[in-house]
Amino acid sequence: MAKFYITTSIPYVNARPHIGHALEFVQADAIARYKKINGHGAFLTTGTDENSLKSVISAQKLGISAEELCRSNSKLFKDMSSAVGLSYDAFVRTSVDKEHMKTVQEFWAKCSESGDIYKKKYGGLYCVGCELFYTEGELIGGLCPEHHTKPEFVEEENYFFRLSKYEKRVMDAIEGNAVQILPQERRAEVINFIKSGLEDFSVSRSVERAHGWGLHVPGDDTQVIYVWFDALVSYLTGAGFSRDKDLFRRLWPADIHVIGKGIVRFHAVYWIAMLMSAGVELPKSILVHGYVTVDGQKMSKSIGNVVDPIAISAKYGQDAVRYYLLKEISTFQDGDFSEKALKDALNNELAGNLGNFINRTFTFIGSRMGGSIKELEMDEGRLVIDEAGKIAAEVDGLMARCQLGMALMKIMEISNIGNRYLQSNEPWKLADVDERAAREVLFACATLCRMIGILVYPFMPGAAERMLGYIGEKPSGYGKAVEIPASFSIKEHGILFKKIE
């Protein structure tokens, strides 16, 4: 049975979800839905990363327990998932999910059995205020960039992971595209990084330094597992690593990890080596998106321009937000979010162009054709359908390469073709002179509407379902998009996208 396993990264819970998180969720979801609808039995895992020291510190600042902070913020991420329509199959909460804890410890044990985990003294410049180690380069004038105090040298015995041992094998996996990294620039970055040599890294912290928060190292109560080691393993947890061996065998290896550019190394180097060590198959690809600015500025609390995806979805609708994120923001590069641009996209492109095309077609069939229309010999209509069909094929090709924005742009072209076709043939005039010719135009337009509905489903599932519902259909595989139905019978239809303001 075909399968497709896809993951999002699991966000930290020390802050609320922002539009950047939404971008990643929506990208992953669009790919997952595309696969699902085309018969690939997609399975999507997401979750929240809760075992970080930052959870404790943020909770302290708020005067609540870490458990409470994790619970409430994790819920916000779940809320955001429904707000943007992320159709996940597993949601891993790393601090409460028993399966996850079990998986992490099993995974740790496997790496340990391979002889890749050992104890070593680790010393570094430690800022008591931040409760973090800093590298020389991060300090400003030898002082902590946050607190402007001089960090002290602290030594601690930690467990280390033998990353160095896997240098060559990781390089081979990346260079040989056993693990494919998209886009190419990121792949080059990773290769460059590996070339500079891989050093072992610390995979545990003392319980004191972690404030007792986090998962214990198996057989050592004085140490907790480093958050990265823990968070990455959530991908296995979601797939059923220790819960359901059959499921795991079917799902793993992951087909795509969708991540942000800031965490490429952890996935493309650390994670790959960890999996090698544990004797688990490698993920097939890693899709790296960029960061989102807001009105041209970096999002930050101090500027106060952090965009809340839940609120924005409530205001403009899930489909419009998904449309904007997927089309206006490049799949791979940084992009900008502005509420004005979102509103313009909704009003002009979704309502004006797409929604209006659907509406004028179906309304006309309703008022002049008695609500239904049968296939007939077509001449120009056939050409128009073929032209749109070519675009549909291109969309499929773009999706296969995860070119989401381009694919969506192509779909919108079909709506353009439809509007143009209507305008140049004027069926509202034609119907009085040549009823058959008018029917041909409308039949072709209805075919385009259906095509759009099927193609657009991964991007805007809600709108697609409504669109197809007007003709009594449900979303289906892309192969069906180019079929020409024997007839259309228009059910009641409403306004697909309402303009705002």
Next chain:
RNA sequence: AGCGAGGUAGGGUAGCCUGGAGUGCCCGCCGGGCUCAUAACCCGGAGAUCGGAGGUUCAAAUCCUUCUCUCGCUACCA
């Protein structure tokens, strides 16, 4: 500093690999048309020395060299 990516009309992009009239798309702007439709839609127009300079070529946004500017990565940091 090293490595990587990029600089195309007011803004955002595609085209570059596999040279062939600046070719396309979205937003914005100007003019016209239409009235089936969500004051939507359609057509036309203005606006670019395709970052600068050299070179290869009958021909360069596209290939080569160089300069310049922007951005990313350079280890324990979501």
